[in-house]
Amino acid sequence: MTAVITRPDALLYDGVEWDYDKIKRVYDAIEHIALKEMGLDVYPNQIEVITAEQMLDAYSSIGMPLMYKHWSFGKHFARDEMMYRKGYRGLAYEIVINSSPCISYIMEENTMTMQTLVIAHAAFGHNHFFKNNQLFQQWTDAEGILDYLEFAKTYISHCEERYGHAAVERVLDAAHALMSQGVHKYPKKRSDLRTEQRRERERQEYQDQTFNDLWRTVPKPAAGQRPAKSVSERKKLLGLPEENILYFLEKKAPRLEHWQRELLRIVRHISQYFYPQKQTKVMNEGCATYVHYQIMSRLHETGQISEGAFLEFLHSHTSVVFQPEFDDKRFSGLNPYALGFAMMQDIARIAEKPTDEDRQWFPDLAGRGDGMAAVREAWANFRDESFVLQYLSPHLMRKLKLFSVRDDAEDPYLLVDHIHNERGYRDIRKKLARQYDLGYLEPDIQIVDVDLAGDRKLILQHRVTNGVLLDESDAKAVLRHIANLWGYEVQLIEVSAISEAILKEHAVTAPSGIGVG
Amino acid sequence: MNIIDRRLNPQGKSLANRQRFLRRAKEQVVKAVRDASGKRGIQDIENGEKVTIAAGGVREPSFHRASQGGVRDYVVPGNKEYVEGDTIQRPDGGGGGRGSEGSADGEGEDEFRFVLSRDEFLDIFLEDLELPDLVKQKVKQSESHTLTRAGYSVSGSPANLNLVRTMRNSLSRRIALKRPKRDEIREMEELLREAEESGGDAEQIQALREQLERIVLRSKRIPFIDPIDVRYNRFETVPKPIAQAVMFCLMDVSGSMTEHMKDLAKRFFMLLYLFLKRRYRSVDIVFIRHTHEAKEVDEETFFYSTETGGTVVSTALEEMQKVVQERYPHNEWNIYAAQASDGDNMSSDNAKSATLLRDVILPMCQYFAYIEVAAEHNMGLSALGRETELWRTYKQVQSPERPLAMRRVRSRREIFPVFRELFAREKAGA
Numbered sequence: 001m002t003a004v005i006t007r008p009d010a011l012l013y014d015g016v017e018w019d020y021d022k023i024k025r026v027y028d029a030i031e032h033i034a035l036k037e038m039g040l041d042v043y044p045n046q047i048e049v050i051t052a053e054q055m056l057d058a059y060s061s062i063g064m065p066l067m068y069k070h071w072s073f074g075k076h077f078a079r080d081e082m083m084y085r086k087g088y089r090g091l092a093y094e095i096v097i098n099s100s101p102c103i104s105y106i107m108e109e110n111t112m113t114m115q116t117l118v119i120a121h122a123a124f125g126h127n128h129f130f131k132n133n134q135l136f137q138q139w140t141d142a143e144g145i146l147d148y149l150e151f152a153k154t155y156i157s158h159c160e161e162r163y164g165h166a167a168v169e170r171v172l173d174a175a176h177a178l179m180s181q182g183v184h185k186y187p188k189k190r191s192d193l194r195t196e197q198r199r200e201r202e203r204q205e206y207q208d209q210t211f212n213d214l215w216r217t218v219p220k221p222a223a224g225q226r227p228a229k230s231v232s233e234r235k236k237l238l239g240l241p242e243e244n245i246l247y248f249l250e251k252k253a254p255r256l257e258h259w260q261r262e263l264l265r266i267v268r269h270i271s272q273y274f275y276p277q278k279q280t281k282v283m284n285e286g287c288a289t290y291v292h293y294q295i296m297s298r299l300h301e302t303g304q305i306s307e308g309a310f311l312e313f314l315h316s317h318t319s320v321v322f323q324p325e326f327d328d329k330r331f332s333g334l335n336p337y338a339l340g341f342a343m344m345q346d347i348a349r350i351a352e353k354p355t356d357e358d359r360q361w362f363p364d365l366a367g368r369g370d371g372m373a374a375v376r377e378a379w380a381n382f383r384d385e386s387f388v389l390q391y392l393s394p395h396l397m398r399k400l401k402l403f404s405v406r407d408d409a410e411d412p413y414l415l416v417d418h419i420h421n422e423r424g425y426r427d428i429r430k431k432l433a434r435q436y437d438l439g440y441l442e443p444d445i446q447i448v449d450v451d452l453a454g455d456r457k458l459i460l461q462h463r464v465t466n467g468v469l470l471d472e473s474d475a476k477a478v479l480r481h482i483a484n485l486w487g488y489e490v491q492l493i494e495v496s497a498i499s500e501a502i503l504k505e506h507a508v509t510a511p512s513g514i515g516v517g
Numbered sequence: 518m519n520i521i522d523r524r525l526n527p528q529g530k531s532l533a534n535r536q537r538f539l540r541r542a543k544e545q546v547v548k549a550v551r552d553a554s555g556k557r558g559i560q561d562i563e564n565g566e567k568v569t570i571a572a573g574g575v576r577e578p579s580f581h582r583a584s585q586g587g588v589r590d591y592v593v594p595g596n597k598e599y600v601e602g603d604t605i606q607r608p609d610g611g612g613g614g615r616g617s618e619g620s621a622d623g624e625g626e627d628e629f630r631f632v633l634s635r636d637e638f639l640d641i642f643l644e645d646l647e648l649p650d651l652v653k654q655k656v657k658q659s660e661s662h663t664l665t666r667a668g669y670s671v672s673g674s675p676a677n678l679n680l681v682r683t684m685r686n687s688l689s690r691r692i693a694l695k696r697p698k699r700d701e702i703r704e705m706e707e708l709l710r711e712a713e714e715s716g717g718d719a720e721q722i723q724a725l726r727e728q729l730e731r732i733v734l735r736s737k738r739i740p741f742i743d744p745i746d747v748r749y750n751r752f753e754t755v756p757k758p759i760a761q762a763v764m765f766c767l768m769d770v771s772g773s774m775t776e777h778m779k780d781l782a783k784r785f786f787m788l789l790y791l792f793l794k795r796r797y798r799s800v801d802i803v804f805i806r807h808t809h810e811a812k813e814v815d816e817e818t819f820f821y822s823t824e825t826g827g828t829v830v831s832t833a834l835e836e837m838q839k840v841v842q843e844r845y846p847h848n849e850w851n852i853y854a855a856q857a858s859d860g861d862n863m864s865s866d867n868a869k870s871a872t873l874l875r876d877v878i879l880p881m882c883q884y885f886a887y888i889e890v891a892a893e894h895n896m897g898l899s900a901l902g903r904e905t906e907l908w909r910t911y912k913q914v915q916s917p918e919r920p921l922a923m924r925r926v927r928s929r930r931e932i933f934p935v936f937r938e939l940f941a942r943e944k945a946g947a
Contacts, residue, residue, distance in 0.1 A: 020520055027518050046519045054523060057531045074538030075575050077531045078631035082567070085632070101519070108524055123518075165537070177578050325595020334594065403596040405605065407589045413604035419596055432592040443580055462580075468587030470580060477578035 010303045016111040023047070026116045027123075033298050034124040038372055040291070042127040043142060044101040047119065055095070055107055056080050062274070063095050065103065066149045068156040068266075070172050093316075096122035098130040098277070100142040113309040117316065120295040125288030132380045133283070135276035138187060145273060152266040159259050171260050174481035175246060175267035180442055182246030182268040183275045231449070241446040245460075245482070246271070248447050254456065255487035264485070279383045279438050286340015287379050289321060293341070323400070334435075339400075343387070346396045347375050357394060384436035392429045394420075404431045409467075443470060444497075456488040463497040469504055470494065479508040487511065538575070539637065542629075545570035550633070550641045551937075569630045642933075643792055662754040673749025682748035690746060696739040697732040705729045762793050762851040762883075763801040765837050768819065769858035771808045771828045778890040782857030783820050784932045785888050789855050792940065797851070803840055807833035809863075813840060828861045830907060831870040838877050847881035854878070855886045860905025867910040875914045879921060886939055887911055887923045 012029055013022040027047075034040045050058070060077035061067035093114055097103040104122040106115055130136050141148075160168045175182070235241070242248045249256070250264040277284065296317075300310040323338035324330040348371030350358045359366040365374060378391060403419040404427065418424035418431075434440050449459040460482075462470055475492065483490040487510065494504040539546060549568040599605075633641070669682055709725045712718075766786045768779070793800045804819035805811055808826030811833040837854065841847055862870065879885055889908055904912070908923065915921050924935045 023520060024518075031518075044518070046521065048521045048523045050523045050526075053528060054526070054530070060531060061534070069533045069537060071534065071537035071541040071575070072577055074531060074534030074536070075542075075577075075629070075631075077534060078538060079629070082631050105523075165540075169537070169541075173577075178580075180579060323594055325597075326593040327595065327597075331593075331595075334592075400594040401596040402592055402594055403599055404590055404592045407591065407607075409586045409588070412607065414607055416599045416601060416603040416605065417590075419599060419601055421601075424601065428592055431590050434590070435592060443582055445580055464587075466588040468582045468589065471583040474578040475580060477576070478580050481578070 011306055012116075012299070012304045013112050013309075014306065016113070018110070018112040018115050022112055023115060023119070026112075027119055029299060029304055030116070030120050030124060030295055033295050034120075034128075034291070037298065038291070038294060039376060040124055040128040041131060042102065042124060043099075043131050045123045045127065046101040046103045047123060048103060048105050049108055050105050051108055052084070055105065056084060058095050058105060062270075063097065064149055065097065066146065066153050068153045068172075069160075070176070071169065072176060094118040094122045096126045097145075098126075098136065098140060098142055098273075099145050100131075102127040102130065102142075111312065113305070113312045114316070116299070116305065116309070117292055117296060117313055121288045121292040124295065125291035126284060128291065129280070129284050129287045129379055132376075133276070133280060133383075134381055135280060135383050139276050140273050148269065152270070155262065155266065159263065163259065168263065170484060171263045172267065174485050175264050177478045177481045178246050178249075179267060179271045181445060182244060182271040184244055184247070184272065185275075185439065234452070235449065238450060238452070240450070241448045241461075243444070243446045244268075245445070245447060249482070249485045252450075253486050254452070256485065260485075276383075279385070279436075282336040282340040282343075282384045282436060283379065283382065283387050284340075285337045286342075286344050287375075289317075289337050289341040290344035290375065293317060325401075334432075342396055342400070343391055344375050344378075346393055347378060347391055348372065349395075350374075350393060355395070361393060362391075385433045385438075388436060389429060389433040392432060394425045397425060397428060402428050402432065404428050440465070445492075456486075458482070458486050458488065458490045460490065460492040462492060462494040464494050464503055465497050467496075467503075472506070475506055476508070479506055480511075483508045484511050542570055542575050545575075546633070547641055547644070550638060551933075567630060567632050569628050571628060575629060639791060639795070643795055662756050664752040665755050667751050667753040669748045670751040671745075671748065673751065677749045677752070679748045679750050683742065683746050686746035686748065687742045690743060691739065691741070694739050695735075696741075697736045699736075702729070702732060702736065705732060761799055761801075761849070762797040762853060763803060763845045764790060764793055765803045765805060765840075765852070765854040766819065767805050767807070767833045767837065767854060767856040767858075769808075769828055769830070769833075769861070770806045770824050771861065772825045773828070773859050773861050774890075775892060777892060778857075778859055779820060781890040781926050781929065781932065782888065784929065785857060785926065785936065786855060788932065788936050789853070789886070792936075793853060801845070803837075805833050805836050805840070807836070811836035827863060828858075829866045830858065830862045831866050831873050834870060834873045834878055838873070841881060852882045853884050853886075854882055855888065857888045857890055858907055859891065860889045860907045862905075862907045862910065864906060867906060870907070871910050871914050874911065874921075875919070879914070879919050882920055884920045884922070887921065888935070889923070889925045891925060891927045 012025050027045075034042070056077060058065065060080055061073045067073065093107065093110060095105045102123065104118065104127075106118050110118065130140075130142065136142075156168060156172075238252060239248070246264050246268040250261045250268065253261075256264075296305070296310065296313050299305045305313075321335070321338045321341045323335050324332075347365070350362055350366050351368050351371040351374040354362070354366035368374060378387060382390060397420045401420055403424070404417055406415045406417045408415070418427045420428065444463045444465070446461055446463075447458065448461045451457060460479075470492075479490050479492055489507065489510050491505065491507040493502055494506075495502050546568060549570050669679060705725070705728065709722070709729055712722050712725055768774075768782050770779075790800065790802060802816075803813060804816055805813050806819055806824070807828075807830070808824050809829045809832065810826070813836060814822075833856070841852065845852060874885075887907075889905065908925075911921065911923055915923065922939050924939060926932060926935050
């Protein structure tokens with residue numbers, strides 16, 4: 001056995017037990033590597049030690065430390081708990097929250113090596129990503145999120161006291177069903193109260209200046225004979241078409257009470273907060289995995305952790321980035337950890353030791369030297385879709401032996417349309433990128449029309465791509481929820497995005513007995 | 518960096534969510550519990566219950582694409598022999614069998630499984646059961662009292678001192694009486710010292726000194742805390758009514774009772790015990806077993822020791838009557854009795870048993886359940902059709918105004934349903 005002899009005094013810790021001193025020492029060592037050597041930029045860290053039960057608790061309420069009460073969290077907890085107790089599923093080692101300070105949960109059952117790994121992974125990897133990725137910068141308010149959740153929690157519990165559990169639950173159920181249709185995909189023009197007021201004042205002044213008493217004498221159309229607004233005018237007034245269904249209902253649903261609108265708003269905000277995370281799974285995990293791998297290797301190189309600890313780390317690292325092949329029983333899609341980690345390594349490789357092929361494919365990136373800087377740049381400026389489109393190299397496609405399959409329900413066979421060869425690289429890359437494009441993954445559903453003057457029927461449209469319709473029973477159930485909020489009839493039309501032909505219609509009648517009177 | 522230990526934070530943060538979930542899934546959970554209870558023994562209840570409910574009521578729908586139809590593209594890893602243009606047999610389960618597409622978090626299941634704790638299980642199981650007709654439910658005015666907060670008092674033990682109240686009174690009194698503050702005294706002393714050191718005007722020094730003496734005296738005269746400030750938390754004792762219950766388990770242990778029958782009886786008794794436990798704070802149990810003579814025994818003997826002899830039911834009833842007279846006066850106790858037997862009795866004893874039951878036992882009981890246990894294999898029609906001696910005897914006694922219920926149980930599966938039948942809440946107006 002040829003173990004590298006390390007000076008025992010250089011070791012940060014020994015054995016499996018952890019304590020606060022060790023964690024502090026390890027944290028300082030990791031911080032040194034992360035900030036000084038890797039150039040990471042992180043929010044202040046807060047590490048919280050929790051028990052297994054609290055961990056279950058945290059991830060049944062979508063990972064947030066404070067959350068309002070709802071039965072669906074209880075349901076997830078019940079299932080996760082059973083899976084955990086029966087040993088079907090392990091627990092996550094960590095949960096990290098995109099907030100400032102960045103909160104990472106570590107479990108008391110973890111060994112010291114796992115704690116080290118978790119600190120490197122969450123407190124530095126994810127943390128850096130949260131702080132630097134442009135999507136997060138644009139969409140989330142890390143400083144405010146915990147306060148907002150605190151507000152939401154209290155507000156909802158007040159509502160429950162005041163209006164009853166059932167009434168609140170009804171609104172929340174409906175809002176949860178529409179969560180993925182509750183995000184703004186493009187940033188709105190931000191308007192704050194002050195500019196609004198100023199604009200209002202200016203308008204008033206302008207009217208005062210141009211006042212002309214003669215207008216008063218112009219005959220008005222007879223009362224009750226309002227000219228019918230044109231469809232386009234009506235739509236414009238309502239801001240249609242609108243893809244953010246929750247937003248539309250919150251602002252425009254005629255029968256909602258004030259508190260009901262506030263509930264919709266809360267759910268919508270939370271959904272919006274998670275929107276960047278949904279779009280950056282591969283990058284986020286890839287970033288954290290790459291960071292922990294670099295840090296652990298560095299700690300090992302400098303003799304700060306023992307051989308045993310490093311082996312333990314490698315064991316869990318390899319199981320995290322394991323990618324089963326498509327015909328493996330364990331296969332369930334591409335593992336975001338595996339793909340993300342492989343791509344990060346690949347980028348660093350291309351930057352530092354490019355091949356001729358790389359020079360041809362990535363002229364700007366290849367051979368530019370500092371791999372870490374190249375990776376950091378990628379973390380800051382991309383999301384999964386554009387990241388894959390930009391950086392997936394032929395080298396990696398060959399390594400993963402990627403191929404694309406076309407599944408046309410009308411053919412009896414699946415067709416292998418591209419494989420990892422010269423002809424297929426670009427297509428495979430494009431298709432893989434599309435698999436991570438939320439805009440493409442989630443059905444494109446918009447509110448297209450509503451006749452506020454007439455029967456108030458709300459009309460939604462699903463633009464069908466590739467002939468894949470909505471799941472019928474679920475769509476019906478969601479429509480029922482929408483009708484509960486809207487208060488009148490709701491119709492969903494599925495039209496082909498290419499031919500505009502109507503493929504299918506679903507309709508739900510107005511709910512009886514809600515809000516009447 | 519901060520490290521915070523959250524392990525000692527209050528546990529069970531998800532309890533409120535769980536209760537909401539159970540309330541939501543109530544109907545299905547109740548049904549599942551009923552179904553499950555048929556299949557299991559009482560001991561298993563101790564471990565809680567895994568129930569499976571239909572996902573319908575707790576489904577969380579969302580707009581998502583159907584899992585079938587249309588054209589889909591997948592990029593997957595691990596190509597071994599395919600080249601462009603190859604066709605692959607469609608995997609079973611239709612199109613899209615391999616993709617990670619479809620439902621967002623694998624939520625496609627039709628059933629939802631989870632574990633109920635023992636308490637939840639029993640709560641739901643016993644939920645709409647009721648102790649029958651408690652006309653003579655006695656509320657014993659026992660010596661038990663509880664303490665409840667009742668305002669404040671000016672006397673009490675030091676342990677009950679209410680600091681907040683006391684200090685508030687003290688503060689307002691000090692303000693009202695203008696007690697000089699410590700800072701004022703210190704300031705005055707400072708002034709005096711300065712004046713003395715600088716060798717100032719003797720008259721002025723004298724004046725300052727007098728002033729200081731005055732306020733020191735005043736602060737001494739007006740105490741910081743005066744006995745009249747002191748307040749104590751006052752408690753009042755409130756008598757607490759206790760409804761108490763005693764449960765009599767009567768069992769025939771003669772040779773004809775097989776292990777299986779005893780097992781059935783035991784299960785029934787246990788269930789009754791659990792039920793009473795939920796309704797009464799304390800439940801006494803009396804075990805009486807009988808052959809041709811009856812004896813009060815402990816639990817172990819009751820269930821596990823064997824005895825041989827004839828069968829004379831009236832002896833058990835007599836024994837019960839004796840115990841009641843000695844220890845459980847029936848105007849103070851709620852008396853429940855459950856009798857398990859295979860239905861044999863000496864024919865000469867039938868008349869006596871009936872009289873005893875009708876005139877003595879039933880009048881003092883809240884409820885008397887007679888469970889006739891039979892051998893499991895004895896499934897033939899004859900077993901159902903033939904009425905046993907004891908059954909016929911009791912049947913004569915049975916009448917709507919008497920708290921007597923009779924059921925036959927042949928297998929473990931029937932224990933729960935029979936139990937539920939016995940205690941099912943009467944429909945309103947019935």
